[in-house]
Amino acid sequence: MRETIGDIDILAAAGDAEAAIAALTGWTRVRRVLAAGETKASVLIETDGGERQVDLRIVASDSFGAALQYFTGSKAHNVKLRGLAKDRGLKVNEYGVFRGGKKIAGGQEAGIYEALGLPWIPPELREDRGEIERAGEGRLPVLIERADIRGDLHCHTKASDGRLTLEALVDLARSMGHEYVAVCDHSRSARYAGGLTPERLKAQGGEIDALNRRLKGFRVLKGTEVDILPDGSIDFPDKALEGLDFVVASVHSAFKKDVTARMIKALAHPAVDMIGHPSGRLLTGREGYEVDLEKVIEAARERGKAMELNCHVDRLDLGDIRLRMAKDKGVRIGLGTDTHDADGPAMMRFGIGQARRGWLENSDVLNTLTAAGLAAWRRSRK
Ligand SMILES: [Zn+2]
Numbered sequence: 001m002r003e004t005i006g007d008i009d010i011l012a013a014a015g016d017a018e019a020a021i022a023a024l025t026g027w028t029r030v031r032r033v034l035a036a037g038e039t040k041a042s043v044l045i046e047t048d049g050g051e052r053q054v055d056l057r058i059v060a061s062d063s064f065g066a067a068l069q070y071f072t073g074s075k076a077h078n079v080k081l082r083g084l085a086k087d088r089g090l091k092v093n094e095y096g097v098f099r100g101g102k103k104i105a106g107g108q109e110a111g112i113y114e115a116l117g118l119p120w121i122p123p124e125l126r127e128d129r130g131e132i133e134r135a136g137e138g139r140l141p142v143l144i145e146r147a148d149i150r151g152d153l154h155c156h157t158k159a160s161d162g163r164l165t166l167e168a169l170v171d172l173a174r175s176m177g178h179e180y181v182a183v184c185d186h187s188r189s190a191r192y193a194g195g196l197t198p199e200r201l202k203a204q205g206g207e208i209d210a211l212n213r214r215l216k217g218f219r220v221l222k223g224t225e226v227d228i229l230p231d232g233s234i235d236f237p238d239k240a241l242e243g244l245d246f247v248v249a250s251v252h253s254a255f256k257k258d259v260t261a262r263m264i265k266a267l268a269h270p271a272v273d274m275i276g277h278p279s280g281r282l283l284t285g286r287e288g289y290e291v292d293l294e295k296v297i298e299a300a301r302e303r304g305k306a307m308e309l310n311c312h313v314d315r316l317d318l319g320d321i322r323l324r325m326a327k328d329k330g331v332r333i334g335l336g337t338d339t340h341d342a343d344g345p346a347m348m349r350f351g352i353g354q355a356r357r358g359w360l361e362n363s364d365v366l367n368t369l370t371a372a373g374l375a376a377w378r379r380s381r382k
């Protein structure tokens with residue numbers, strides 16, 4: 001669940017290693033077999049963007065847990081674990097944990113940690129950012145899980161630059177097992193994205209009211225992704241924001257112009273709930289805003305507002321380090337898939353991965369609240 005990956009490593013325990021190797025090398029997506037031996041194979045597979053190397057490694061069942069732990073990494077985490085083992089007179093490698101010549105663990109990953117006197121550490125935490133110490137103290141965070149999420153806080157429809165009708169968005173959200181979805185179309189200044197005027201926002205609110213009257217056990221939240229303008233003001237008059245259930249404020253223009261001050265000013269607006277994609281980066285190649293996120297997170301804390309974890313795979317914004325910073329300051333995080341089409345809602349999975357990397361627990365995340373709980377959270381701040 002790192003932001004980006006290189007090769008794909010697949011680890012398997014197999015009774016018939018030859019059959020496992022053949023299953024990979026014979027796969028229809030394989031373009032070229034780079035190597036195929038008795039316990040290892042490397043292939044290039046076809047991907048959307050070109051090709052990617054996949055390495056398969058077959059190990060004995062009684063080493064599977066050790067190999068899984070070893071190849072999962074990170075390097076920093078494993079170096080610290082090996083040090084810990086040494087202090088206890090043990091040795092850890094990809095085959096197992098050994099005391100002298102005797103193997104005391106290896107088949108199960110949890111057994112590797114247990115042999116070192118630790119509980120199993122979730123892979124997303126394995127970065128040597130304090131997780132080994134916390135595990136030793138029995139104080140690992142209870143990380144958020146996909147099933148804890150009750151709704152999506154950032155989705156677009158055909159009204160702005162999305163491809164989905166309101167009804168299609170609701171169907172998708174329900175198929176994800178959600179109880180609500182916040183419709184957050186763009187505001188008028190985002191002309192390239194068909195941003196809504198106050199009149200159109202109001203009309204959309206009427207459609208949502210009508211839809212909600214028909215829906216049972218699900219609620220569509222009236223929202224907006226309102227532009228933070230170059231002077232830090234909000235792209236809608238206060239009156240247009242009245243009656244909305246959730247307001248995301250995002251920078252979509254003037255990336256070099258006082259982004260920190262603009263976000264802080266936006267957070268001061270009583271109707272704003274959350275800053276959208278706060279760093280502005282795109283993992284495929286845009287640096288992001290010139291922004292001091294620590295100051296923005298601090299302002300969110302003072303105002304009782306949230307910061308977004310935009311779950312789109314090209315954003316994952318905030319990223320893990322900033323998520324942890326927000327958590328440590330007591331700032332709530334809202335997960336939004338920034339859905340524009342039918343593939344969007346499934347991005348929640350990657351958001352959850354990033355949230356877990358940021359040590360987030362159930363109580364750190366707005367989306368674990370019911371729709372009523374979310375409304376209460378809004379009312380609770382003056
Ligand atoms: Zn946006």
Ligand SMILES: [Zn+2]
Nearest residue numbers: 154156225338
């Ligand atoms: Zn958006």
